Amino acid sequence: MTTSKLLPVLPALALSVASPAWAQSSAGDAHPTPAPAASSADSGSANGESRRSEGEARPLEITVRGRRPGMRGTTVETVDRKTLDRIGATNVSEALDRLPSTISANGSRGERMISLRGFDQRQILVTIDGVPVQVPYDGQLDLGKFPLGLVDHITVVKGAGSLLFGPNGLGGAVDIATRRPGEGPLVTLATETAPFHSQRLSGVATTRGGPISAIGGVSFENVRYFPLSSSYVPTYNENGGQRENSDRRSLTAMGKTRWEIDDRNQIVASVWHLDGQFGVPPGVYDLTRRFWRWGDWHVNSYAVAHGYRDSKTTLDETVYVSMVGNTLEVYDDARYATQTLPASGNSTYDDRTVGGNVRVAHRFACTAGRCVTVRGWAGAKKDWHGSQAAAGAPWIDVDATTLTGAAQVDGPLGERLQWLAGTQLDGEIPGSSAATGDLEPALGVGPMGALTYQPHRGVDLTAGVARRTRFATLKERFSSSFGNMEPNPALGPESATNLSLDASTRLLRWLRVDVGVFDSEVRDLIIKLPLTTQLSQWQNGGRARFYGVEGSVRARPTQWLEVWGGWAAMRMRRLDQEPPDDAIPYRPDQKGTVAVTLMPIPQVALTVVGRHVGNQRFQNPNTMLWGELGSHQLFDARVDVTAVDGLRMWVRGTNLTDANVQAHFSYPEAGRQLFVGASWTGP
Amino acid sequence: MKLPLSCIVVALATSLLAACGDDQDVDPGTDSGATAAYLTVSHEGQSVKVDLNGVAKTAYKDVQLVKLSDVWTASKLPASYTNLEFEFVSTDGFKPSSKEGCPDLPGTMLDKGYVNPATMDMSWDETLGLRGCYSVNDVAEMNGHQPYAPADAGADDAAGE
Numbered sequence: 001m002t003t004s005k006l007l008p009v010l011p012a013l014a015l016s017v018a019s020p021a022w023a024q025s026s027a028g029d030a031h032p033t034p035a036p037a038a039s040s041a042d043s044g045s046a047n048g049e050s051r052r053s054e055g056e057a058r059p060l061e062i063t064v065r066g067r068r069p070g071m072r073g074t075t076v077e078t079v080d081r082k083t084l085d086r087i088g089a090t091n092v093s094e095a096l097d098r099l100p101s102t103i104s105a106n107g108s109r110g111e112r113m114i115s116l117r118g119f120d121q122r123q124i125l126v127t128i129d130g131v132p133v134q135v136p137y138d139g140q141l142d143l144g145k146f147p148l149g150l151v152d153h154i155t156v157v158k159g160a161g162s163l164l165f166g167p168n169g170l171g172g173a174v175d176i177a178t179r180r181p182g183e184g185p186l187v188t189l190a191t192e193t194a195p196f197h198s199q200r201l202s203g204v205a206t207t208r209g210g211p212i213s214a215i216g217g218v219s220f221e222n223v224r225y226f227p228l229s230s231s232y233v234p235t236y237n238e239n240g241g242q243r244e245n246s247d248r249r250s251l252t253a254m255g256k257t258r259w260e261i262d263d264r265n266q267i268v269a270s271v272w273h274l275d276g277q278f279g280v281p282p283g284v285y286d287l288t289r290r291f292w293r294w295g296d297w298h299v300n301s302y303a304v305a306h307g308y309r310d311s312k313t314t315l316d317e318t319v320y321v322s323m324v325g326n327t328l329e330v331y332d333d334a335r336y337a338t339q340t341l342p343a344s345g346n347s348t349y350d351d352r353t354v355g356g357n358v359r360v361a362h363r364f365a366c367t368a369g370r371c372v373t374v375r376g377w378a379g380a381k382k383d384w385h386g387s388q389a390a391a392g393a394p395w396i397d398v399d400a401t402t403l404t405g406a407a408q409v410d411g412p413l414g415e416r417l418q419w420l421a422g423t424q425l426d427g428e429i430p431g432s433s434a435a436t437g438d439l440e441p442a443l444g445v446g447p448m449g450a451l452t453y454q455p456h457r458g459v460d461l462t463a464g465v466a467r468r469t470r471f472a473t474l475k476e477r478f479s480s481s482f483g484n485m486e487p488n489p490a491l492g493p494e495s496a497t498n499l500s501l502d503a504s505t506r507l508l509r510w511l512r513v514d515v516g517v518f519d520s521e522v523r524d525l526i527i528k529l530p531l532t533t534q535l536s537q538w539q540n541g542g543r544a545r546f547y548g549v550e551g552s553v554r555a556r557p558t559q560w561l562e563v564w565g566g567w568a569a570m571r572m573r574r575l576d577q578e579p580p581d582d583a584i585p586y587r588p589d590q591k592g593t594v595a596v597t598l599m600p601i602p603q604v605a606l607t608v609v610g611r612h613v614g615n616q617r618f619q620n621p622n623t624m625l626w627g628e629l630g631s632h633q634l635f636d637a638r639v640d641v642t643a644v645d646g647l648r649m650w651v652r653g654t655n656l657t658d659a660n661v662q663a664h665f666s667y668p669e670a671g672r673q674l675f676v677g678a679s680w681t682g683p
Numbered sequence: 684m685k686l687p688l689s690c691i692v693v694a695l696a697t698s699l700l701a702a703c704g705d706d707q708d709v710d711p712g713t714d715s716g717a718t719a720a721y722l723t724v725s726h727e728g729q730s731v732k733v734d735l736n737g738v739a740k741t742a743y744k745d746v747q748l749v750k751l752s753d754v755w756t757a758s759k760l761p762a763s764y765t766n767l768e769f770e771f772v773s774t775d776g777f778k779p780s781s782k783e784g785c786p787d788l789p790g791t792m793l794d795k796g797y798v799n800p801a802t803m804d805m806s807w808d809e810t811l812g813l814r815g816c817y818s819v820n821d822v823a824e825m826n827g828h829q830p831y832a833p834a835d836a837g838a839d840d841a842a843g844e
Contacts, residue, residue: 231706236744285711287744287806288818332812341812342784482815483782533773533821622746624802625712632707660706 057359059268059305059316060256062130062155062165062175072452072462073502074101074516074550074566075160080153083564086607087595088636088652090192090200090221092176093144095154098609100566100591101550102156104144105663108290110280112144117158117518118546118572118587119171123470123496128176128272129256131303131320132166136351136383137398139168139473141324143176145276145297149190149202149219150254152179159498159518160448160464164377166357167404167426167444170470170496171520171546178272181258182206182213185646185681192650192677197224197242200677211260219252221276229660229671238284243670244334245293250276265308272301279336283666287622291331295346299324312363319356325349345390355381357404365411372411375422379404385474389482398478399431402471408448420450420464428471428493436478436489444469444493458506469495476526476538485528486537494524494540512554519547525574543575544584565594580626583617586664588631590614605640618665632661634669649678720800724758726767726827731758735800748797748806754825755793764790764827771805771817772824785816790827798822 077099079087089095093112097104104114113121121140126133134141157165158172165173184206192200204217225242232240256270280292303320328347332338339345357379363371384399408422424446430439450464472491479485502516525542548570555563572587591614597607616629638652651674655661658672720735738757740747755764768787772778779785788796795808805819 229706285744287746288809333810342814343812484815532777533775534777534819620712622744623712623714623799624804625714627712628710630708630710633705657705662707662709665709665711 057130057314057316058180058309059266059307060129060131060270060303060318061177061180062127062173072460073504073514074518074552075158075462075464075500075502077156077158077552078153079156081151083595084148084151084154085640086597086605086638087609088607088638088654089148091144091148092146092151092154093142095148095151096143096156096174098593098595098611099156100552100568100593101158101548101570103586103588103591103613103663105586106144106281106667106669107664108280108283108286108667110278110292110294111142113140114143114174115587116156116172116174117548117550117568118520118544118570118584119496122473123168123170123494125166125169125173126176127165127173128301129178129270129303130175130318131270131272131301131322132353132355132381133176133299133301133322134353135324135326135349136353137349137385137387137474139475141299143174145248145250145274145278146176147200147202147219147221147250147252149200150178150204150217150252152177158500159520160450160466160500164359164375164406164408164422164424166377166379167381167402167424167428168470170468170494170522171498178217178254178256178270179204179206179215181215181256181268182208185683187682188679190677190679192675194673194675197227198222198673198675212257213260214255214257216255217253221248221250221252223248226670227673228668229655229658231658231660232668232671233660235284237282237286237289238668243281243668245279245291245336246281248276248278250274250278250297264310265306267304267306269304270302272299274299281667282334283621284668285622285666289334291333291336291344293329293331293336294326295329296325296327298326313361315358315360317356317358320354322353324351324353347390348388350386351384353381353383355379367412370412372409375408375410377404377406377424383474385478396478398433398436398474400471400474401429401431403427403429406446410450416454418452418454420448422449423447424468426469426471426493430477430489439489442471442493444471444495456507458508460504462500462502462504464500464502465498467495467497469493472526472538479538484535486531486535488537488539491526491538492524492540494522494526496520496522510556513551514553515549515551517547517549519545521545521575525576541576544573545575546570546572546587560599562597562599563594564597565592567592580617583626585618586616586629588614588616603642607638607640609636610634613663620665627665629662629665632659633657634659634661646681646683647678648681649676651676714801718801720803722754722798722803722822723824724755724760724827725824726760726762729760731760733757735798740800741797743797743806743808746799748799750794751796751798751805751825752793754798755790755827760827762827764793766790766829767827768830769793770824770826770828771819771822772826773819774803774821774823777819779816779819782816785814787828787831788813788817789830 084095087098093104096102096114101117102114104112106112116124155175188204190202199222202219206215225246228240228243234240253273258268260266275298278294282289301322305316305318307316326349330344332341332344359377361375363373365372380403382401386395386397388395404426406424410420413419426444428442432438446467448466452460452462454460471493477489477491478487499519504514506512522544524540525544526538527542528536529539529541530536550568552566569590572584574582592612595609597605599605611634614631618627620627635656636654638650640650642648653674655672661669663669721732723732733754735749738749738753741750767790770778770787780787797806803821805822807813
């Protein structure tokens with residue numbers, strides 16, 4: 001079966017083998033787009049320290065400095081633009097899913113949520129250009145709805161390394177960075193299509209005039225459906241072929257302006273907008289199928305920041321407003337046209353967040369270029385949620401205010417040691433109302449420490465420990481879920497102690513190897529507990545432990561070969577339950593990713609990406625029995641050809657073996673898809 | 684030199700694809716065997732405890748369930764269920780009618796209602812579009828009675844999540 005499924009792929013692979021000769025004869029002396037200038041393991045690939053991470057962050061940016069203890073090895077990964085292109089992802093969730101310790105899957109709401117080293121997305125701080133982005137009620141947001149067209153790079157900080165980014169990063173932080181104004185090419189246009197069912201367009205333009213620079217971009221996605229694997233076995237709910245109700249259409253726009261007032265001061269303003277309509281594919285095994293659509297799903301984010309920088313001090317202040325809203329349309333049947341049955345109707349969210357933060361970093365006591373650096377972070381935000389369960393139903397309004405202050409000091413200790421110590425204080429003041437009564441504020445204390453030892457110039461070892469807090473989401477506190485949940489307004493925060501030990505080696509200039517072990521224990525875990533046969537409640541009733549080992553390799557032994565790979569073996573379990581109920585659903589025991597890029601001639605790049613995902617336990621919603629999704633492998637490949645200067649064309653395929661895979665029970669992933677695309681980059 | 688090496692790497696990648704591209708195995712969960720499953724059916728003072736393991740199962744979407752109309756038939760109560768209305772009661776006393784918009788259901792719907800003998804959870808044919816309140820968990824009783832009023836099955840409210 002496997003061989004037969006591979007047959008349609010062979011012509012593409014044959015093309016990729018043959019393409020060098022063709023490209024060489026037609027492209028002449030075109031500039032080598034894929035090949036970076038230096039043969040270094042650092043240049044333009046995933047993970048580690050990129051050019052951007054040098055120095056302190058600028059306004060509306062989060063950067064992680066690799067030299068800082070606690071931010072090394074596998075603890076930090078940066079996926080840059082070139083890697084985002086090559087790994088074949090189209091949205092932020094898919095991009096994160098290519099990382100060894102991150103899992104993403106479509107679920108019952110048609111949302112592609114992630115987990116990172118065992119922590120679910122509510123336990124991970126997600127920001128766009130440093131501004132928190134989430135549905136305030138849910139404490140998370142579907143990153144599968146964010147196309148990559150306007151994204152410059154994504155930074156993932158795991159476990160112990162996530163201090164100084166803001167509250168609620170219990171298990172880590174993810175920052176999605178858009179391009180800087182006035183930098184890079186003036187114009188970039190890109191289009192990609194999977195014939196007859198999928199189109200994507202994006203354009204970014206930037207300009208600079210004196211002290212003012214600006215950038216603007218638009219990204220459009222129109223997907224009629226995604227195809228299921230030819231091995232998919234039809235069920236009552238899903239015939240196969242074109243996945244039911246899997247269409248999606250969205251428009252994303254962003255703009256940023258930077259005014260460099262003088263050598264030390266600048267002001268940045270940014271706007272981010274996403275508006276879309278998304279089908280929710282029903283569960284193929286669900287006893288009661290849901291006919292849902294997101295008729296409206298939008299995010300608007302506005303931010304203004306001022307930054308100051310001199311030779312020793314950086315300071316910035318940011319204020320932001322985010323508005324997130326959606327309407328979930330519940331239909332009678334698979335025609336998605338009528339809403340006459342009792343369960344049908346519309347449910348609407350209208351949420352917003354207003355906040356701001358101040359960051360400061362000051363270097364002093366410098367000797368031989370190594371300094372002690374003091375950093376501070378203080379912020380406040382208020383989240384509001386408004387919802388209407390059905391037309392004519394009363395609006396529900398709840399809110400909460402979060403305050404955070406953090407301080408951190410790092411510096412050298414002799415020739416080979418670096419140290420870091422800090423703490424973060426998070427406070428939350430829940431909003432009071434007649435329905436909730438007066439609620440007690442909650443406090444979280446998060447100390448952090450890290451030590452780096454560098455026995456050799458190319459080797460360093462880092463040990464880190466951090467305690468983090470996550471406050472309950474408004475949904476966990478106030479949701480009645482149409483009578484199935486008992487609200488718990490006084491629900492307390494959960495906390496995690498994250499330990500990590502990382503080794504990073506760069507003994508060869510073209511080879512970087514990172515290995516890390518991690519161990520996190522979550523206390524007061526917020527879990528759903530049954531109160532009666534029909535009624536449950538979120539309570540601080542659980543404990544969990546996530547531990548494992550993660551490694552990554554990045555190599556560029558020659559100008560024409562680049563290898564990036566990673567492997568994570570993980571164990572996630574509840575400590576308050578006995579087997580088999582101690583399993584945490586949808587957490588694979590291992591995951592590996594490898595990406596190989598060949599550049600036989602400068603004009604051509606061939607990338608093959610393979611992923612292995614281990615066994616995952618889950619609880620069957622139809623029977624409540626524990627089942628298991630077996631391990632699976634997925635392979636993607638693409639060929640990029642730079643025909644003339646600035647013009648790049650590609651052919652790419654995803655799930656080339658057309659494997660029938662479920663990352664979430666009842667929700668099969670897409671089968672094989674082929675895309676063709678082109679991009680043009682102006683001067 | 685680059686081209687032959689490229690071919691070798693591509694060939695290796697192709698072999699990897701061929702070797703590893705199998706479909707995923709899925710274990711939906713294995714039932715450890717039949718457990719005691721009783722549903723008490725009552726009408727006009729008569730009450731019968733029906734052993735669900737003795738009632739023929741119906742495959743609804745490939746899950747083996749017991750149809751509520753078959754439970755009524757197995758109870759051997761004399762009335763016709765299509766002329767009655769039914770309330771369902773969980774082990775802790777929950778009844779859908781305790782919630783607004785969830786009145787007792789007409790017996791004509793029993794043909795499209797199911798109980799899972801492994802969990803004693805109820806489900807309904809999705810074409811009915813019933814609200815979640817009727818999916819009674821750990822159901823213990825099915826009580827038939829003469830209709831109180833024309834059934835409207837809570838048609839005025841919508842539900843999402």
